[in-house]
Every structure is written in structure tokens, then in C-alpha cells.
Amino acid sequence: MPFPEGFLWGASTAAHQVEGNNTTSDWWAREHGRLEGEAPVEQPSGDAADSYHRYPDDMRMLRDAGLDTYRFSMEWARIEPEQGHFSRAQLEHYRRMVGTARELGLTPMVTMHHFTNPAWFAREIGWSDPRSVDYFARYVQIALRVLGDADLVCTINEPNMLATIFAGSNREWSGVGIPPGDETITEHLLSSHQLAVALARSEGKKAGWSVATLAAMPEPGFDQAADEWSRSREDVFLDAARSDDWIGIQAYSRVRIGEGGALEVPDGAETTLTGWEYFPGALEHGIRRSWERNGRPIFVTENGIATADDERRIAYTRGALEGVESALRDGIDVRGYLHWSLLDNYEWGTFAPTFGLASWDPVTFERRPKRSLGWLGEVARRNAL
Numbered sequence: 001m002p003f004p005e006g007f008l009w010g011a012s013t014a015a016h017q018v019e020g021n022n023t024t025s026d027w028w029a030r031e032h033g034r035l036e037g038e039a040p041v042e043q044p045s046g047d048a049a050d051s052y053h054r055y056p057d058d059m060r061m062l063r064d065a066g067l068d069t070y071r072f073s074m075e076w077a078r079i080e081p082e083q084g085h086f087s088r089a090q091l092e093h094y095r096r097m098v099g100t101a102r103e104l105g106l107t108p109m110v111t112m113h114h115f116t117n118p119a120w121f122a123r124e125i126g127w128s129d130p131r132s133v134d135y136f137a138r139y140v141q142i143a144l145r146v147l148g149d150a151d152l153v154c155t156i157n158e159p160n161m162l163a164t165i166f167a168g169s170n171r172e173w174s175g176v177g178i179p180p181g182d183e184t185i186t187e188h189l190l191s192s193h194q195l196a197v198a199l200a201r202s203e204g205k206k207a208g209w210s211v212a213t214l215a216a217m218p219e220p221g222f223d224q225a226a227d228e229w230s231r232s233r234e235d236v237f238l239d240a241a242r243s244d245d246w247i248g249i250q251a252y253s254r255v256r257i258g259e260g261g262a263l264e265v266p267d268g269a270e271t272t273l274t275g276w277e278y279f280p281g282a283l284e285h286g287i288r289r290s291w292e293r294n295g296r297p298i299f300v301t302e303n304g305i306a307t308a309d310d311e312r313r314i315a316y317t318r319g320a321l322e323g324v325e326s327a328l329r330d331g332i333d334v335r336g337y338l339h340w341s342l343l344d345n346y347e348w349g350t351f352a353p354t355f356g357l358a359s360w361d362p363v364t365f366e367r368r369p370k371r372s373l374g375w376l377g378e379v380a381r382r383n384a385l
């Protein structure tokens with residue numbers, strides 16, 4: 001079965017995870033033990049994949065493989081490294097990225113916020129402070145000016161994860177799956193999103209946000225518990241998309257809900273390098289849940305697997321795409337599939353879990369496409385599995 005005409009095929013990255021040297025961000029401060037009350041992480045991001053300089057090669061690699069869309073993020077910490085100082089040079093950098101994508105014939109999808117914040121914002125304001133909404137909106141308003149004709153804008157990546165990461169609850173959480181989001185932060189992220197959508201629309205853009213979905217699957221008799229589990233972690237963010245132009249769905253794995261809540265991955269189940277259960281069906285689950293709740297057109301903005309075995313990556317992706325086909329057959333409006341990730345990247349504390357369709361040499365940064373990149377490119381060229 002062919003995918004619909006005009007279906008977008010691509011891959012995603014995020015600034016902090018591939019650019020390198022994002023020294024004015026809160027994550028960089030965290031990595032070097034300079035965030036109050038926080039222990040340094042396992043590995044710092046350092047040069048990462050040096051995509052800050054090598055993005056033209058990355059985009060060309062993606063295009064040459066047969067893909068047509070590149071999702072990347074603008075880095076607020078670079079654009080506003082000190083409160084109120086907006087760097088023209090950094091804004092130009094992102095203008096060039098959009099321009100390069102266009103020259104290569106790619107559709108750019110630009111994320112305005114992907115987990116990282118300027119260090120000053122994290123220290124002095126933070127997402128618990130109601131002023132966060134205005135600071136974010138001011139940044140978005142300025143950042144939008146360099147997007148030219150890039151018309152797909154993703155305001156905030158995984159607000160549901162951000163609401164736990166920023167609250168620090170993910171570090172304190174000893175349970176399985178993700179902790180419930182902080183309510184105050186959630187409220188501020190919802191308002192920030194609404195403002196950003198309005199700003200983007202006033203510039204003629206089509207805006208949405210991308211939500212992390214983790215398929216909550218009830219053991220017999222636990223349907224209600226599974227629903228409740230998803231409510232604050234997912235549904236509130238899916239529901240907020242009702243008046244957006246589109247929604248981004250990101251899916252990787254599942255969690256079983258039973259006695260006592262989320263259950264450990266059962267013994268013997270295949271797990272990936274992140275310790276998550278191998279479950280390609282997660283994507284279809286996320287797509288269907290979103291469609292039921294908000295009825296908005298869907299882009300798969302992230303889906304992938306951390307593995308050293310590229311054949312498993314291909315198998316996983318095929319499985320996930322079969323789920324997309326099944327959703328399309330039922331009339332669900334899915335408009336594109338962007339794989340996570342184009343490159344092996346900095347996985348928030350470590351480089352160990354490799355999600356990339358390409359790896360790179362740690363000394364020369366030379367890109368090494370994996371077989372999965374060619375495979376996905378071929379699916380894209382045929383617009384069919």
C-alpha cells in the first residue's frame with residue numbers, strides 16, 4: 001500500500017544533542033556540576049557531533065539517502081545567551097540552516113525548544129515562574145523572524161517530559177516509566193505553547209508541539225488505571241493540540257499497567273540500549289490515542305530505537321511503519337514520518353544509547369551512514385513499505 005501523496009519522510013535531531021559546545025545552556029551547566037543541587041551527569045556533551053558546523057553535510061546525507069524532511073531545533077541558549085541579549089550572529093546561523101535545507105530541496109521542520117534552556121533562565125526564572133511564559137514568547141517572536149519560508153514550526157518538544165525534567169522529578173522518581181508532570185510547570189508550558197502558536201500563525205506558519213507517548217497497556221482489569229496513568233503524563237498535552245494546525249507524535253516503547261501501577265519490563269522481553277522494551281507497536285498506539293483525543297493531523301516527529309544492531313533498527317522501523325499504515329487505512333490523517341535520529345547523539349547524560357541512522361568518527365567527525373539510512377531512504381523514494 002502506498003503512503004499518501006506528499007507524505008513527508010525524514011529524520012530529526014535536536015540542537016544540544018548534535019551541535020556541540022552549547023556552553024550557555026542549563027544542560028551544559030548541569031553536565032559540569034554547575035547547576036545548584038544537582039550531581040554532574042555521566043558524560044558531558046562536549047563537541048557532540050559538531051553538527052553546528054557540519055549541518056550542510058548532515059542535510060546532504062539525509063537528502064542523498066532519499067529523505068525529504070529534516071527536523072532540527074533552534075537553541076534558545078545560543079540566541080539569548082544573557083537575558084535580553086539576542087545574538088544576531090546566532091540567529092543568522094539558524095537562518096542559514098533553513099536556507100541550506102531549502103537549497104537541498106528539503107522541507108525544514110523547526111523546533112523552538114528541545115529540553116534545553118539558557119542557563120540564566122534556569123537559574124533566575126525557571127518554568128515554575130509565571131514570567132517564564134513571557135520570556136519564552138519574547139524569544140519565539142524574535143526567532144521566528146529568521147525562519148523565512150520554513151512553515152512547519154514545533155513550539156516545544158515533549159512538554160510532558162520537560163514538565164518532569166525541569167521539576168527534577170525524573171531524578172527522584174524510582175518507579176517505572178515517566179513520573180507525572182509538575183502541575184505548575186505544565187500550566188506554564190501550555191500557556192507558552194498557545195502564545196507561540198499564535199505568534200507563529202501571525203507569521204503564516206503552521207504550528208504544533210510534539211508529545212511523548214508511552215503506550216500504557218493495561219493488564220486484565222486495569223483499564224481505568226492505565227487511563228489514569230496517561231492522563232497527567234500525556235492526555236493533557238494531547239488535548240491542548242485541539243486548536244493547533246497539527247500535532248507531533250513521538251513514540252518508542254510501552255509500559256504495562258497492573259497491580260501497583262507501571263510494571264517492570266518482564267523477564268525475557270527484548271530491551272534496547274535505553275533499557276526500554278522493544279515494542280514497535282508503540283507508534284500506532286500513540287497515533288490512535290492522539291487522533292481520538294484531538295482529531296488533528298499528525299506528523300510522527302520522533303520514533304526510533306537505541307541499538308548497536310542496525311538490523312534491529314530496520315526491523316523496529318518497519319514494524320512501526322506497519323502501524324502507521326494501519327492507522328492510515330482507518331482514515332487517520334498522518335502526514336509524515338521523521339525518524340529519531342539522523343545521527344548517533346548525546347542522549348542527555350551519555351553517548352552510549354545509539355539512535356542514529358548514521359554514526360560518526362569521534363576524532364574526525366566523519367559521517368558513517370548505516371544500512372538503516374539507505375533502507376528508510378528507499379521506503380521514502382517508493383513512498384511505500
Ligand code: BGC
Pocket residue numbers: 014017157158161212250302340347355
Ligand atoms: C527526546 C529526544 C531523545 C529521545 C530518545 C525523546 O524523549 O525528544 O531528545 O533523544 O527521546 O531518548
